[in-house]
Amino acid sequence: MPIHIPFLNRLWQRIMPFRKGLPIFMFFLLVSAVLWAIIRLSTEYEETLAIPLSFQTAVGDYSLVYYSDTVIYAKAKLKGTQLASWQFRNNVNPFLLKFNNLRLKPNRQGYAELFIPTTQLSAELTTWLHSTSSVVVIRPDTLYFGFERTYQKRVPVKPCLKYTLSPQYFLVDSVRVSPDSVLIQGPTRIIDTISFVNTHWMDAGEISSDKTFTVKIQNPYSHLGIKISDEKVNLKLKVERSTEATVELPIRLPDSASCSLKLFPDKVSLRLLVPFGVYKNLNTNDFLVSVACPDSSDFKRKMLTVKVDRLPAGSKLVEIEPNEVEFLIFN
Template sequence: MALLKSFKSIFLSLPGSRQKKDIFAFTLCFFVATAFWFLNRLNSNFTTTLSYPLEISYDRESYTFTRKLPDKLNVNISGFGWKILDKMYGFHKEPLTLNNESIFRNNFLSAKEIMPVLNQSFNEIKINSISPDTLYFSFDKRLVRKVPVILSSSLEFKPDFGLSGDPRVFPDSVIIEGASSMVNQIKSIHTKKITKNNLHEDFTLEVKLDFQEKQGIKISHTTIKIHFPIDEFIEQKKQIRFTRLNFPEQFSSDSTIPEFCNVGFRMPAKKLNEFSSDSFRLILDYRFIDPEKQIILPLVEHLPGYIHDFTIINPSIINVKDRNYR
């Protein structure tokens, strides 16, 4: 009312006050008449279609839906205008919650099963029809699984440089959860391919996982960090003592079978202080003797992963029959 008086005083203060008074009176009467007409019409019966929010209640720990759940129902209703107006714009428009075991038994809910729940929400309003009249569902048992992350990369290095160890992935595995039929098909998750050239020093980067999210499938991480240890590789030549295994007793004092072997390899410069002749073993195992040629090939055991291009220089073949070697 105060607002109307303020509007009136401003309007009448303008030039041509007589005409303004007539216009103001007409306008006021028009709006009052319209308001009374509208309020009177709300006492009449109306038919309209209302889009009503929908919520499906289910055990989220045990099941997951593989197709997007419907979130609205189109409800055709009839009733007094006041009631319909309240349903359309009122403050009590809570979602319609459906909780029915037939969802998991039949994979659908028919109008016959939905209508009783709707009638409780639409008090004093007649429900003529709903659309869609049947709700279809696609669901599966929920499964949580841990799978490894697989690195996909193409790396090129400067001359004499290379990986001094395995790349370190953080985290090295991820958790996936969702429909069991889909989760069981995922054995691992690959990274997006990493391509780097002319490498000569360590580097760490963040990379996305090559995984397309699907309906009902969640993943704990979408990106991971990877550290690549890179070093210059130094050429080495060492003399390593043979370890004899399973030799007959008559060979125990045979000095013609060599005790040492010359080997060559490349290793990271950072590992030089850690390396010793005990870092790996060269084995002569009599069980693997070639019965026809009477020769034994040396075997390498526990060779560190950072050693590249390992070569047995001499002797590479042990001739047991003639007690000589080459």
């Protein structure tokens, strides 16, 4: 339905007399809201609270492996300000249960148990919540905890590192990890399943010089009570510019009396890329090429494939010539 201009004019004329009083009205409305909030926040309320728990993961020679509950429900009297504060920090600041002054009950299987009646927590919860009266735990009535003897062992650290080498650069040695192993500690049944730990994933990008990176160690078992002696390790990469080298080598024959061979040719030429530091001290003893005893398929082709068994550290094979050789067997 269309709205006519005369209607708007009449509406405006009715509102005009109240314009002067609008700021006063808004002021008193604001004061009323503030007073209402003060009264509400100073009022005492009895509420049932869901209180999250956190625990010690180790007690003496034992590690925590099982717990019955992670939340307890309790009645508490709190002022409005305290209740608002509690609702804000509910999931941020759990109630910490400490086992230091409690005695575990070991059994014959190497486990230990602990039972805590929740009525014993009333005084601590009252202080922790700043309640105006004693906190009453509604449920559960008892908390149960299972412990297992703590065991420790040393495991290697595996680097999770991605990198690329600039053109004509080689990694002289493998990635060095320092320390290369760490001590892990926790429940025996968990420790027995862990054979190594990984570092956090890292992308180092393109590398053209020696680099050292500090990386944190992953601990995916922390919630199971596993502790790791070190938080970080250093990853070291040693790189050098490469150059091309050609080496002629004799082919090693099978070390078997039943396999007496004559090869044609009996030498091969290797073309490879090697770091400058390695090139200066290149020696034929750093290489090994060989052939295996021929099988039925080799007899048909009358050729043996040459295998490269050993190369200097950090070098990369480009070509082997020839990569197959003829053979003759002596009876």
